[in-house]
Amino acid sequence: MGMITMTQALNHAIDEAMAEDAGVFCLGEDVAAKQGGGVFKITSGLTEKYGENRIRATPISETAIIGAAIGAALAGQRPIAEIMLMNFVGVCMDQIVNHAAKLRFMSGGQTSVPMVIRTTTGVGVGFGGQHSDMLEAWFAHVAGLKVVTPSNASDAKGLMRASIDCNDPVIFIENILCYGLKSEDPGPGYRVPLGKAAITREGSDISLITYGRTVLDAVAVAEELAKEGLSVEVVDLRTIAPYDEATVLASVRKTGRAITLHEAVRPYGTGAEIAATIQEKLWDHLKGPVLRIGGTFSPVPFASVLEQAWIPTKPQIVEAIRASVGRT
Amino acid sequence: MGMITMTQALNHAIDEAMAEDAGVFCLGEDVAAKQGGGVFKITSGLTEKYGENRIRATPISETAIIGAAIGAALAGQRPIAEIMLMNFVGVCMDQIVNHAAKLRFMSGGQTSVPMVIRTTTGVGVGFGGQHSDMLEAWFAHVAGLKVVTPSNASDAKGLMRASIDCNDPVIFIENILCYGLKSEDPGPGYRVPLGKAAITREGSDISLITYGRTVLDAVAVAEELAKEGLSVEVVDLRTIAPYDEATVLASVRKTGRAITLHEAVRPYGTGAEIAATIQEKLWDHLKGPVLRIGGTFSPVPFASVLEQAWIPTKPQIVEAIRASVGRT
Amino acid sequence: MAEIDRDKLRDIYVRTMKVNRTDEKFRSLLMGGKVAVQYYCVRGQELVSAAMMAALNDDDYVVCTYRGQGEQTAKGIPPEKWWAECLGRATGTCKGKGGTMHITHPEKGIMVTTGVVGSGLPIANGLAMASQNNGDGKITVVSFGDGAANIGGFHEAMNMAQLYKLPVVFLCQNNRYGEHTAYADHTDSVGIAERAEGYGMKGVRVDGNDVHAMYGAALDAVERARAGEGPTLIEAMCYRMMGHFFGADFSYMPPEHIAEMNREDPLPKLRQVMLDHQFTEEELDKMVADINAEIDTAVESALAAPLPDPRELKLDVFEEEMA
Amino acid sequence: MAEIDRDKLRDIYVRTMKVNRTDEKFRSLLMGGKVAVQYYCVRGQELVSAAMMAALNDDDYVVCTYRGQGEQTAKGIPPEKWWAECLGRATGTCKGKGGTMHITHPEKGIMVTTGVVGSGLPIANGLAMASQNNGDGKITVVSFGDGAANIGGFHEAMNMAQLYKLPVVFLCQNNRYGEHTAYADHTDSVGIAERAEGYGMKGVRVDGNDVHAMYGAALDAVERARAGEGPTLIEAMCYRMMGHFFGADFSYMPPEHIAEMNREDPLPKLRQVMLDHQFTEEELDKMVADINAEIDTAVESALAAPLPDPRELKLDVFEEEMA
């Protein structure tokens, strides 16, 4: 079927869902045709097909955007709300956490909030301290939210379809640096079930558990170390929360060693939850402690040389793997 | 010097700081004399002493409250901002996280934000899903913020003085159920340094690491188990982030066993970071996995019977301790 | 001011008294120590809620606040389900999981009750957006207070609603206080209605204690929304005759204010209007007696109802049960 | 409209041209591929910033946005420190840690540059609150866009500033677009100035391309703030003559709009005013030449400056160095 970029994959997934279900609609800043189909072009071409009611360009009002999506979802529609960059969730956390996440529970199941919040972020583009954070751990800590992120175009399509199908709110995180990644087009109707991790690369010596852009680094390192006979298994969570504990534990039970890896700052990151769970449930299988790799614990700096020093690097990953397999 | 409640301790600490430094002032909803000195009376009597410019009753505008505190701090004052209940940080996370926490770094150290954000929360008073959450893990995950919470009146006074002295933003969490707790009055000028945990009760068999209201449960359980010869060490973090790793590790190095305990929901809670760190740094000293206890992973329910089932209970703590010491 | 026919007057009177009797009953239960829950009294604001709800269809949407008993009762939530929820029973409309601050009952259009000030407005826009998208002809009313008009969500929601001409009515119940803070201490605005103009929206201020003024404004706003003419902001002037929540002190209210609010009590005024329209004292007393009986039965059944099962903590977090 | 004396006119002209030449220089560097950073062009808005800054004292406070080059340059940040920051050098005013969206230079009163739309207004209130508390006589100016007027922080900050009569000036640079969204597509308000009334605040709309109108409004607002008469909202009408950021397409701008904005270009108008006030072509050209020379030197020194040391990641997170 040819290759598609992650940008196209997301666009196709939304297009298919809108064609199939009149209740699916998008809202966000600059998303309509008049504005060129979104700053990252994810919704380009859709206004022409579905009209301005279903591709709503909004004022710069994130609280109103998320609130509107919640209300529409309560009324049975399936809104896809865009928060242009992840840091801006700071102005609308109340709507996401106190409302979207809790209304099903607080209503005793009388209502539900089937909505997707799309947002993007990523370190390495020189956007500085207020436009680069990875905040998935905040959402993972909230009961009632699902958190999803793709590491390739094909998964992006499948995860987006599954997120739109989901009857609970989904935080869908896109990494700016991954929009250009290409995959074989998985074709119409393709879905990747939420809550299922992928073993991106099989290995027997150690499990490298990650998601999003760092999956690429993990695979690159695994291939490099394979040359010296070190067999690294790469687990791509895909759904960050609730994550696929069964697949993660099976992998570590097999390898006996684990490292978590994410771009988000390491302290109190998602890696902490995974590491704490692994050591608790696989104590007798572990050959050593679970190690964690994450971004430097500082705001994201502007200067490129600092930004590159901030991000977890391949050498860091290699070092951690050697440290882990080194001990017996 | 007689006994004081945590409410009085906080009031005295703020009063002393305002008397000593004309740059210290309070702002928040209903905090002034006209409104009766705050919903929880923490600022009662202070308007009369320091005037309405220094005890500012604000509109219901948390973004404006935190923003005003940030600006005043940038100009060299030491504001104490009150967010009535912790869930309301949802409407002002941007000011706290993208601004208060980052301005020192983004300005290359040219500016700083010496402010305290006081807020309260707690499960067990029947406030339901939107007024009871413990969100300390969100702030702990952000570089540039300190997170503090007292478990007794004396610490409340000392930690508040130290937080007002601090030249960086401090999130000061009060537990509604602790306001009435009494301690011996530590007297004027008393301070408890930030970043220093307390060994509330010494023990040799297991370390129970906690903070805030659950310190009381931990001590009660420790006393109960002491009767059967089980020696539980209770560590009260006091500063949740950055926490006193040295004291925590020293305790666990001694006991060889650890359990983290907090009221916040367990997944992705602060206990995960502590557990992950302990297993990484003390792998060879640990006699078993680090266990974690936290609130049930659901929104906080309204009905008292459900709310009580939601909170970590003493029997749960006892069970976890037995499970931990049981294995060899 | 359009005249209101007798049937509609009776309807408004019954809704008003249902709200009032429910409030009285709740306060007496709390006073007697029989129950101990957080309850936000609506004494003084009964007519505002009743008249607004009386202008809606059964399936129109409503979003309200912790102080929402008026909208909830006047929109028609079955009393036994409402009381069971407030008393934390398994038979409550939210199975006892939501409670007094989160009453929800979609069958009567009560879609969200929020405990966060101002957070209902953006959600109301979404309900109205769904109606605009699918053409179901429903409109949405969102109720909030004067203090809520100072929070960001109010502003964003007002601007967006007008931009899209959403079928929504913003009902600001200006009871002159936000918790302990008097209106003049939280804003310099002449009134909240004036803010509508800044969004190009229609805004009106009405005496919420005058049934003709209040119902008239409600009906106009509902008709505009239904006709696709867009949102309206109604500032209904009223008084909060009790503390912020039951038991809260309100010593901060100046005596002149208390005297004024007692003078303006909507209930004697409404009763007089009823008498002027040839309802007899007997008829009116009968209506109230029936309401009291209905409430007493509901409370009895709620008190006798079972408590929720702790297993509920695993249900309704997600569609699928938690492990 | 008050007349502006020749010295002040010269001052405004120099500030305007510094902003303009800095913008041109940045665009040429980016065009030439010599540097690759995020830069938000201010072409078309130079006079608004220059006139506003010319009405301030050196130690007054300013809060601006990612599109803040105008305020930053016109308030007097030393060019070499500004350029070094934008080029990520250790000698930058923020040691290269802040960058184009977070320029800070307290020595000249530039206290915060935020990249989050609308978040500067609440912080500006705080700076003004400090001045009101300690009586230092400073005032604070916060600059933001038309799109920012739709976010919650704008509303909360406006209401609070008026309630406390804070010495702050809200400068809304209405350049008719928020990123790709035209004014009429983000609000139904006649104008942003009209919103001030809803807070009981003074609001004025001025032609930001007319030096007399713009400087007059700036001066009035500054004097009111300084006199303790409270805040003013100035809506300065202007045009964003480039894309949202350098390199961004702006095909979404209708040709009529582009023609109109070219007609309204503030620079030819200002030059004419200068000539009308007996400044000669030669004098004006000399001023611009000196500015160009100063900028070229600053860019050279910035390009030659060292890059920050990675150890900086441990500094300025907290007062104490990170472990």
Ligand SMILES: Cc1ncc(C[n+]2csc(CCOP(=O)(O)OP(=O)(O)O)c2C)c(N)n1
């Ligand atoms: C965002 C937020 N801030 C503060 C509170 C605490 N609070 C609850 S009710 C209330 C007063 C609201 O006043 P108003 O909007 O006038 O409504 P009323 O209670 O008078 O009906 C406050 C401050 C809250 N619930 N949400």
Ligand SMILES: Cc1ncc(C[n+]2csc(CCOP(=O)(O)OP(=O)(O)O)c2C)c(N)n1
């Ligand atoms: C809260 C928030 N939402 C969205 C953005 C993305 N964004 C950056 S600039 C901008 C447009 C702002 O328009 P306006 O306020 O008119 O300022 P201008 O860029 O025209 O100077 C947007 C939407 C942001 N930075 N912050």
Ligand SMILES: [Mg+2]
């Ligand atoms: Mg009120």
Ligand SMILES: [Mg+2]
């Ligand atoms: Mg603009």
